[in-house]
Structures are given as C-alpha cells and as structure tokens.
Amino acid sequence: xxxxxxMIGISFIIALFFLVAFIWSVKTGQxxxxxxxxxxxxxxxKPNSTLDKN
Amino acid sequence: MSGQIEKFSYDNRISRMFLYATLLWGAVGLLVGxxxxxxxxxxxxxxxxxxxxxxxxxxxxxxxxxxxxxxxAIFAGVYYSLQRLLKARMFNxxxxxxxxWGWQLIIVCAAxxxxxxxxxxxxxxxxxxxxxxxxxxxxxIFGVNMIGTMVKRREKHLYVAIWFYLATFxxxxxxxxxxxxxxxVNLFKSYSxxxxxxxxxxxxxxxxxxxxxxxxxxxxxLMYYFVPKAANRPVYSYRLSIVHFWALIFIYxxxxxxxxxxxxxxxxxxxxxxxxxxxxxxPSWGGMINGLLTMRGAWDRVRNDAILKFFVVALTAYGMxxxxxxxxxxxxxxxxxxxxxxxxAHVHIGTLGWNGMMIFAIFxxxxxxxxxxxxxxxxxxxxTHFWIxxxxxxxxxxxxxxxxxxxxxxxxxxDANGLLQHSFIDTVIAIVPMxxxxxxxxxxxxxxxxxFIYNILKTLGSAQAVHEEEAEAPALVLNNxxxxxxxxxxxxxxxxxxxxxxxxxxxVAILVGTLIEMVPTFLVKSNVPTIASVxxxxxxxxxxxxxxxREGCNSCHSQLIRPFRTETERYGEYSKAGExxxxxxxxxxxxxTGPDLAREGGLxxxxxxxxxxxxxxxIYDDAYDNPPSIMPAYPWLxxxxxxxxxxxxxxxxxxxxxxxxxxxxxxxxxxxxQEQAAGIANNIEQLLSGTGEDVVADEIKNKEIIAxxxxxxxxxxxxxxxxxx
Numbered sequence: 001x002x003x004x005x006x007m008i009g010i011s012f013i014i015a016l017f018f019l020v021a022f023i024w025s026v027k028t029g030q031x032x033x034x035x036x037x038x039x040x041x042x043x044x045x046k047p048n049s050t051l052d053k054n
Numbered sequence: 055m056s057g058q059i060e061k062f063s064y065d066n067r068i069s070r071m072f073l074y075a076t077l078l079w080g081a082v083g084l085l086v087g088x089x090x091x092x093x094x095x096x097x098x099x100x101x102x103x104x105x106x107x108x109x110x111x112x113x114x115x116x117x118x119x120x121x122x123x124x125x126x127a128i129f130a131g132v133y134y135s136l137q138r139l140l141k142a143r144m145f146n147x148x149x150x151x152x153x154x155w156g157w158q159l160i161i162v163c164a165a166x167x168x169x170x171x172x173x174x175x176x177x178x179x180x181x182x183x184x185x186x187x188x189x190x191x192x193x194x195i196f197g198v199n200m201i202g203t204m205v206k207r208r209e210k211h212l213y214v215a216i217w218f219y220l221a222t223f224x225x226x227x228x229x230x231x232x233x234x235x236x237x238x239v240n241l242f243k244s245y246s247x248x249x250x251x252x253x254x255x256x257x258x259x260x261x262x263x264x265x266x267x268x269x270x271x272x273x274x275x276l277m278y279y280f281v282p283k284a285a286n287r288p289v290y291s292y293r294l295s296i297v298h299f300w301a302l303i304f305i306y307x308x309x310x311x312x313x314x315x316x317x318x319x320x321x322x323x324x325x326x327x328x329x330x331x332x333x334x335x336x337p338s339w340g341g342m343i344n345g346l347l348t349m350r351g352a353w354d355r356v357r358n359d360a361i362l363k364f365f366v367v368a369l370t371a372y373g374m375x376x377x378x379x380x381x382x383x384x385x386x387x388x389x390x391x392x393x394x395x396x397x398x399a400h401v402h403i404g405t406l407g408w409n410g411m412m413i414f415a416i417f418x419x420x421x422x423x424x425x426x427x428x429x430x431x432x433x434x435x436x437x438t439h440f441w442i443x444x445x446x447x448x449x450x451x452x453x454x455x456x457x458x459x460x461x462x463x464x465x466x467x468x469d470a471n472g473l474l475q476h477s478f479i480d481t482v483i484a485i486v487p488m489x490x491x492x493x494x495x496x497x498x499x500x501x502x503x504x505x506f507i508y509n510i511l512k513t514l515g516s517a518q519a520v521h522e523e524e525a526e527a528p529a530l531v532l533n534n535x536x537x538x539x540x541x542x543x544x545x546x547x548x549x550x551x552x553x554x555x556x557x558x559x560x561x562v563a564i565l566v567g568t569l570i571e572m573v574p575t576f577l578v579k580s581n582v583p584t585i586a587s588v589x590x591x592x593x594x595x596x597x598x599x600x601x602x603x604r605e606g607c608n609s610c611h612s613q614l615i616r617p618f619r620t621e622t623e624r625y626g627e628y629s630k631a632g633e634x635x636x637x638x639x640x641x642x643x644x645x646x647t648g649p650d651l652a653r654e655g656g657l658x659x660x661x662x663x664x665x666x667x668x669x670x671x672x673i674y675d676d677a678y679d680n681p682p683s684i685m686p687a688y689p690w691l692x693x694x695x696x697x698x699x700x701x702x703x704x705x706x707x708x709x710x711x712x713x714x715x716x717x718x719x720x721x722x723x724x725x726x727x728q729e730q731a732a733g734i735a736n737n738i739e740q741l742l743s744g745t746g747e748d749v750v751a752d753e754i755k756n757k758e759i760i761a762x763x764x765x766x767x768x769x770x771x772x773x774x775x776x777x778x779x
Contacts, residue, residue, distance in 0.1 A: 003252035004323055007259050010232060011307045014225060018303050021220075030211060031296055037211050038288035038295075041279065045141055045525040047061060 057529035060208065063522040064137045066424050068150040070519070072130035073417060073424075075158060077507045079126060080413075082165075083118030084500045086111055091493035093686070094647070095486060097670075100686035105169045107686045109606025113180040114168040119405060120178065120268065122161045127413040128272040129153070129196070132219055134420055135279040136203060139213045141527040145202025149195050156192035160185060171604035172242045175639050176257050178264055179233050183244045186234040193230065197223040208527040214295040218275030221303045225267040233260035239700055239707045243600070247711065250634025251318050254642055258313035266306040269404060273412050274299075274341050277369070280416045281348050284361045290347035298340030305333050312383035315392065316616040317642065318631035324385075331383035338376035345369040360436035364415035367444055371407025375400060390466055393612055393646040395485065396458025399451045406447045406499060414439065414506055421510050427517030435509045443502035449495030457488035466620045474623055478649040479674070483682050585632035587775040590713045591768065593701050593723040594730045598765030600704075601758055602641065605688065610647035613769065626653035626770065633773060636713050648685055653770035660734050661741035663763045664749075667691055691759040696731075698724050731760045738763075 025031065090111045093099045100107045137144055144150050163185050167173070173180040181189070200223060204216070233256055235247035246253050282289050289295055311319055311327030346369050349362065356362045378400050381387050391397065414436075422430045430436065464484060467475040476484075591599060602608070615621050617628040629652050634640055665672045667688045671681030702720035709715050735755035742749055754760060 003248065003255055004320070007232075007255065007310075010228065011259075014228060014307055015304055017224060018221070018300070021217075022300055025212070025217075033211070034293040034296065035288075037213055038282065038292040040209075041139060041213060042282060042286060042288060045138070045527050047524050047526045 057531035059526055060529050061524065061526045062143050063524050065133070065144050065147060065150065065521075066519075066523050067521040068144065068147075068154060069130045069134040069420065070424050070514070070521070071154050072126045072133065073421065073510070073514075075154070076123060076126040076130055076413065076417070077510060079118055079122030079161060080503060081500075081507065083115060083123045084496070084503055086115040086118060088493065088496045088500050090115055091489070091496045094489040094684055095493055097684050097686055102687050102689055104171065104605070104690050107605065107688070109609050109686070110168060110171055110173075110604075112609040113173060113177075113606055114165060116178060117164050117168060117180065118161070120264075121164070124269060124405070124409050124413070125157065127409075127416070128222075128268075128276070129157070131276045131280065131416050131420070132200070132272065135215060135276065136200060136219065138525075139209065139216055139279065140203055140207035141209045141525070142203055142207045145199050145206065149199040149202075153192060153195045153199060156188065156195065160188050160192060163188070167242070171606075173603055173606065174236060174244060174246065175603035175608060175641060176233070176246060176253075177608075177644060178261050179230075179257070182242055183234070183236050183238050184241060186230070186236075190227070190231060190234075193223070193227055197227065208530050210530055213278070214289075214292065214299055215275040215278040217299050218271045218278070221299075222267050222272045222275070225263060225271075225303075225307070229260045229263050229267070233257060237707050237710055239703050243700065243704075245704075245707055245711060246639035248638070248640075249711070250637045250640050251631045253638065253640040254314055254317065254634075255311070255319060255323075257640070259310040262310040262313055263307060265404070266309075269409055270306075271303070273372075273409060274302075276412060276416060277341070277345050277365075280419055281345050281365050281369075284359075284365065284415065284419045285349050285352040285355075287348055287350065287352055290344050290350060294340055294344045298337040298344065302334075302337035302341070305330055305337060309334060309383070312379075312388070313644070315383070315385050315388045316618070317614055318629060318634070328383050328385065332380045335377060335380050339373060342369050342373040342376070345372075358433070358437075360433055360440045361415045361418045363437070363440045364411045364418070367440075368408050368411035368415060371403050371411065371447075375404040375408060378403070389616075389618065390462035391458060392616075393644070393650075394458035394462040394465075395454045395488070395645075396462065397645060399454030399458055402447070402454070403451055406443075406450060410447075410499075411443070414443070417506070417510055421513045422517075424520060425514060425517035426520055429513075429517070431509050431512035431516060435505055439502045439505040439509065442498050442505070446495045446498030446500075446502060449498065450492050451495075453488040453491035453495060457485035457492075460488075461485050465624070466618075468620075474620065478624070479682050482647075482684060486682075486684065489684075584635060585630065585773055588633055588635060588772040590636045590708070590715055592730055592764070593705060593727040594761050594764040595768045596704055596708070596765075597696060597698070597701060597727065598761035598763070599641075601691070601762045602765060603639075607651075608641045608643040610643075610645060610685075612643035612646050612650045613652040614642040615650055615652045621650070625650045627773065629770075630773065633770070636708075638708065638711055638713075651766065651769055655767045655769040655771035659741055660737045660763050660767065663766055664692075664738050664742070664754075664759060665747065667759055667762070688759075691762060692754065692757055694758050695756050696758045696761050698727060701727060727761075728756075730764060731755045734760050734763055734767075 089099065089106075090108050093108050093111075104110065133144065133150065160181075164181050167182060167185065168180060172182050174182060179186075200219060204212070236244035237247060238244045248256050278289060278295055308330040309327055311323045312331045313327075315324050315328070317324075346366065349356065349366065352362065356366060382391055382396075382400065418430055418436050422428050461481045461484065464476045464481040465478075469475040613629075615625045615628045622628055662673065669687050670683040670685040674681045674683060701723050705715055705720040705723045709720075732751070732755050735751040738754065739749055739751040
C-alpha cells in the first residue's frame with residue numbers, strides 16, 4: 001500500500017505549492033484591499049475612456 | 055504605481071475559435087449521450103456493430119463532453135476573461151493557436167481511437183499513451199501562455215478568478231501525468247504502471263481531482279468573472295471568494311478515497327477521504343452562496359434575462375451536487391448508492407446543471423461582445439432554451455435518482471427466509487422505464503442545445519466581428535522602495551520577469567515531484583498482502599482481458615464485491631486486495647448496469663458464455679415473455695480472429711511491470727494460448743452438440759470469443775484453489 005504514501009507525498013507537494021502561493025499573495029499585499037478588485041472588473045478598458053485609472 | 059497609458063488590443067479571435075469548437079463538440083458529445091441513453095432502453099440501438107456498442111460509446115461520450123465540450127468552453131472563457139482581468143493581450147498568439155489546434159487534434163484522435171476500442175480501460179483516462187503525451191504538451195502550452203500573460207500584466211492585483219485558473223493548470227498537469235504512467239506494448243496499446251488496488255487509488259485520486267480541477271475550479275473562476283459582469287454587480291463578498299478559494303484547493307486533493315469505500319483500500323485512507331469530503335461542503339457552498347448573492351439587487355432582471363436564469367440554476371445545481379457528494383461519501387449512504395444510477399444522476403447534476411448551464415450563460419453573454427453590434431440575436435430563444443434545458447435536466451436526474459434508489463434498495467432486500475428477494479435481472483426490469491425517462495430528458499437537453507447553437511451562430515453571424523478589441527491601461531510600474539522591504543516579493547518579481555527561468559524552475563519542481571513519486575514505485579516492494587494461489591493470467595486470458603477492456607465491459611460490470619452479506623450472497627466471497635496484484639490496469643468499474651463479475655469464473659459453463667455473447671437474451675427466452683436483458687450482443691467476437699501477433703510483446707511488458715512469468719516465457723506464450731483455446735473450443739462444441747446451435751471446435755478455436763471466455767472463467771477463481779499440491 002506504499003502508493004498511498006506516494007500519493008500523499010504528491011498531494012503534499014501540490015499543497016505546498018499552494019501554500020507558498022498563498023503566503024506570497026498575502027505578503028505582497030494581494031489581499032490588502034478586499035473590496036475594490038470586485039468593483040474594478042466591472043469597468044472596461046475602452047480607449048479614451050473617462051474613467052480615472054488608478 | 056501607475057505608469058504611462060498604453061494602447062493594446064485583446065485577442066477575441068481565440069475566444070471565438072474555442073467557442074465554435076465548444077458548439078461542435080458539445081453537439082457531438084450530447085448526441086452520443088442521448089444515443090447511449092436510448093440503448094439502455096432499446097438494446098437494438100447498439101446495432102450489433104463494435105463501433106456503436108454502449109461499452110465503446112460510453113467513454114466516447116464522457117471524453118467528448120468533459121474534455122471537448124467543457125474543455126473548449128473553459129478555454130474560450132479563460133482566454134476572454136484572463137486578458138481583461140490582467141489588462142494585457144495573451145502572452146503569445148502563436149501559443150494560443152497551437153493550444154487551440156493541438157486540443158482539437160487531441161479530440162479527433164480521441165474520438166477515432168475510442169471508436170476503435172483503443173482504450174487504457176481507466177475511467178476518464180481512457181486515451182492511449184501517445185494521446186496522453188499530446189495532452190500533456192498542449193496543457194503546458196496553455197499554462198505557459200497563461201503565466202506569460204500574467205508576467206506582462208498591467209494590473210497588479212491578481213483577481214480571484216486567475217487563482218482558480220492557475221490552480222486548474224497546476225493540478226491537472228500533475229494529476230494527468232501521474233495517472234498516465236503506463237508501459238507501451240505498441241503505438242495503440244499500453245498497460246497501466248500500477249496494478250490492482252494501487253491502480254485503483256491512483257485512478258480515483260486522479261478521477262476525483264479531475265472533477266475538482268477540470269469541472270469545478272475553472273468554472274468557479276469563470277463564475278467570478280462572468281456572473282458579476284452579467285449582473286453588473288460586484289461579487290457579493292470578495293473576501294469570501296479568497297477564503298473559499300484557498301480552503302477549496304487545500305481540501306479537495308485529499309477526498310479521492312471516497313470513491314473506494316468498502317473496497318480493499320485500507321480503512322484509515324477511506325476515513326481520511328470521508329472526513330475531507332465532508333469538510334468540502336463549507337468551501338463549496340461558500341462559492342455557491344457568493345455567486346448567488348452576487349445577484350442581489352438584480353433579481354428583478356432574472357425574470358427576463360435568460361443569462362441570469364442560467365447562472366442561478368447552474369449555481370443551484372453546483373450547491374446540490376456539492377451537498378450530495380459529501381453525503382455519498384458517508385459510508386452508510388455509500389453502501390446503497392454506490393454502483394447504482396444515483397451516481398450518474400449526481401454526475402449529471404454537475405455536468406448538465408453546473409457546467410452546461412454555466413457555459414450557456416457565459417456564451418450568451420460573451421458571444422455578442424465578440425461583435426460590433428453587441429446584442430444577442432434573440433433573448434426570447436435563450437429563454438426557451440433555458441426552460442427546455444431545465445426540464446430536460448430535471449427529467450434526467452429525477453429518473454436516475456429514482457432508478458438508483460430503487461435498484462440500490464432492491465439489491466439489499468431479503469425475503470422472509472433470509473434469502474435475496476430479487477434476482478439481478480429483476481432489479482434491471484424494475485428501472486428500465488426510468489431509462490426511458492432519462493433518455494427523453496437527455497433529448498430535451500440536446501434540443502435546447504441546438505437552439506443554443508442557432509442563437510449563438512446568428513448572434514455571431516449577423517454582426518461584424520471584432521477580432522481585435524482596442525483597449526488602453528496604464529503600465530504596471532514597480533515601486534522600488536517596497537522591493538527592499540519585501541525580499542520575497544522582489545525575488546518573485548525577478549522570476550516573474552523571466553518567463554524562461556520560471557518555466558525552468560517549474561519544470562524542476564514537477565520533476566522533483568515525479569522522482570519522489572517514481573523512485574519508491576521502483577524500489578519499494580509493495581506490501582499489498584499477497585495470496586499464494588493468485589497466479590498471473592495465461593496468455594489467452596490476458597488477450598481476453600484486453601478484449602474486455604477494448605469493448606468497455608467495465609462500463610457496466612464491476613469486479614469488486616464489497617463485504618456486505620447482500621453482496622457475498624449474490625456474488626460470492628468479497629474481494630481481497632491480493633487478488634488484483636497482476637491487474638494492469640484494475641477493472642473494478644464504478645457502475646453495475648449489469649451484475650458484478652469478480653467471481654464469474656466457473657459459475658457457468660463455456661457454452662453459456664458463448665451463447666450469451668452471441669445473443670444475451672438467449673438465456674431468458676424460456677422464463678420471460680419479453681426477454682429482459684439490456685446487454686448488447688457481441689457477434690463480431692465470434693467471427694473475428696484473435697490477433698496473437700502482440701502476445702509475446704504483452705508478456706514482456708507484463709514482465710517489465712513485475713508480473714512473474716518465467717524467463718523466456720514470451721516464446722512459448724502463443725503455443726500455450728492455442729492449446730488452451732482448443733480446449734475451450736472443444737468443450738463448447740460438445741456442450742452445444744444437438745442443441746440446434748452446433749458449432750465446430752476448429753472453426754471457433756481461434757476466435758476472439760474464446761479468449762474472452764477464458765478470461766471470464768478465470769475471474770475470482772484463484773483464491774479458492776488449493777495451493778498445497
């Protein structure tokens with residue numbers, strides 16, 4: 001039943017990858033603002049738009 | 055942080071191409087689905103042809119729907135939303151095109167090979183090894199294109215949808231590669247690297263996560279872009295979207311063993327799978343609730359807007375399916391739902407409801423935006439489509455819930471004497487009417503799909519196409535002061551700016567993972583309890599097993615008896631892990647449309663199998679007015695010669711995998727095969743002589759049917775053999 005440990009190993013690697021990605025995302029301020037991204041996607045990037053770009 | 059305003063354009067052509075492909079393959083996949091649904095009600099629709107029997111069409115249906123229909127739709131939506139979320143054109147147009155044409159080539163190859171019965175026998179991973187390699191390559195192209203676009207993005211924040219896309223790419227790549235380890239015999243045939251229980255665990259680790267990371271995460275990502283866009287409301291809680299994303303991906307990868315409850319897998323692994331499956335309710339429902347509540351303030355529009363209607367039903371179906379999944383993972387529920395039609399019901403709530411309705415909504419919203427006009431051809435038709443599709447889905451799933459529950463309970467019913475109340479065929483007869491309702495539901499859904507195709511084609515055809523959509527956004531400028539404080543961020547930024555370096559390290563990471571996985575497989579002797587009397591298959595049985603795989607017998611017949619008295623009474627001693635050590639691949643199956651075959655060996659004589667394969671109902675003619683078996687006939691097995699040209703290669707491949715054939719046995723294999731075949735043919739000739747169905751042994755001894763009978767007669771017999779002499 002070694003395959004179980006092997007698969008747990010791979011699953012851990014995947015999980016680790018996600019953990020690193022998670023820590024990176026928190027550290028780089030991806031989640032400092034948890035409101036404006038949801039609103040921002042509603043605006044298009046049409047040329048000469050009058051929207052105030054941040 | 056904002057830099058100079060830059061002008062660029064979004065590539066709409068690639069989304070349009072994937073959209074057309076979705077329409078085409080969706081029609082094919084659903085059409086095959088409707089055909090096989092009717093086959094279960096009218097077996098004559100198998101047409102007695104190898105290419106059109108249920109066993110071969112069922113993998114064709116699942117592959118076409120999952121990887122061709124849903125796959126192309128994912129790419130259409132990802133290519134549309136990713137560019138806009140990152141405010142950047144796709145990394146490389148050539149990669150986009152390679153991705154598109156590569157994926158279509160894979161689909162064509164898949165369709166042809168599955169028709170021909172070229173299959174690995176592993177559910178949702180039936181494609182043979184050359185196609186597996188193509189899938190891996192094209193998938194990497196997709197990933198490089200996506201990550202490359204992230205590198206050149208103009209928006210610092212990675213919107214939650216992008217995280218879902220990334221998780222999809224990374225996890226599917228690893229799952230696909232690990233599950234596809236196989237040893238080729240020739241271009242069209244390979245054997246799974248793993249055997250028996252181990253193969254089962256890898257397969258369902260893959261199978262479950264394929265559902266998680268191919269049918270769920272990309273769609274949640276799409277949901278977070280297209281639902282707010284269609285409702286013109288920001289997502290209900292962005293914070294919730296982040297929390298449920300991370301929770302979902304961390305929990306999902308551990309839930310695979312719930313597909314193998316009561317099997318020969320260790321109890322602790324089963325329990326681990328159950329616990330994580332139950333926990334999955336929270337993040338899954340987090341996503342569903344977040345999606346539904348995004349509609350707040352827009353509910354009045356649901357009345358007229360078919361797009362929002364589709365989203366509401368899709369999210370509701372997602373909520374149902376993700377409630378049902380954890381419930382099925384409970385052992386008590388699993389005990390009577392597993393192997394029944396409840397499982398396809400559950401799956402189709404997910405695919406027809408969640409994936410299908412999401413695709414309809416996304417395409418109705420996106421297609422007009424690929425044109426100058428920007429208007430859907432007919433919202434009225436879209437509403438018609440909505441009601442037909444919803445009705446079809448309800449008919450489909452209610453019929454299958456009914457059938458699954460009824461049959462599951464009938465299998466477990468005792469009579470007053472403590473004997474099984476129902477024979478297997480009686481439980482089939484009881485649910486056949488439900489198969490008709492299911493087929494009608496599927497037909498309605500298909501009808502709706504044709505309306506969808508018409509509406510989308512009219513929308514795209516009646517207005518000028520916008521292949522290049524002009525856009526502008528400020529360039530992303532890095533703030534150097536922040537960098538010195540955040541060295542980790544700095545390193546990542548540098549890495550991000552060098553796509554080659556990133557690809558290299560990603561490849562190294564995957565290789566390390568692969569090595570960690572592969573090395574123990576080579577070095578560690580498996581501690582699956584061995585049973586001394588379990589021996590490798592004879593060459594004839596091995597060839598018969600390959601015919602069993604080719605014809606997809608495992609689509610309808612399981613080979614795993616669970617440790618319940620109702621099952622041991624019906625099928626015999628429950629299955630032990632040690633019985634499957636030479637099974638490359640395992641053939642436990644996941645559905646009992648027909649009875650379990652784990653102990654079929656020796657139950658009936660060779661002539662019974664011969665007549666049964668020729669005409670399944672021949673065995674019921676005396677007992678029933680309307681012969682009840684819904685199994686297709688396999689007349690070509692009786693007329694086609696068995697191809698033994700690969701037998702030595704197969705033996706050698708098995709030896710490489712550690713199956714203990716004697717050294718040099720490949721040279722004697724064909725001789726042994728012919729001797730065993732002659733014995734079976736003679737036996738059939740004797741048994742059938744004077745019955746009016748006489749056969750001549752010399753005429754049938756080299757036919758495929760003999761190999762299949764040899765295999766069936768071997769199934770499950772080893773453990774009762776006396777090993778002392």
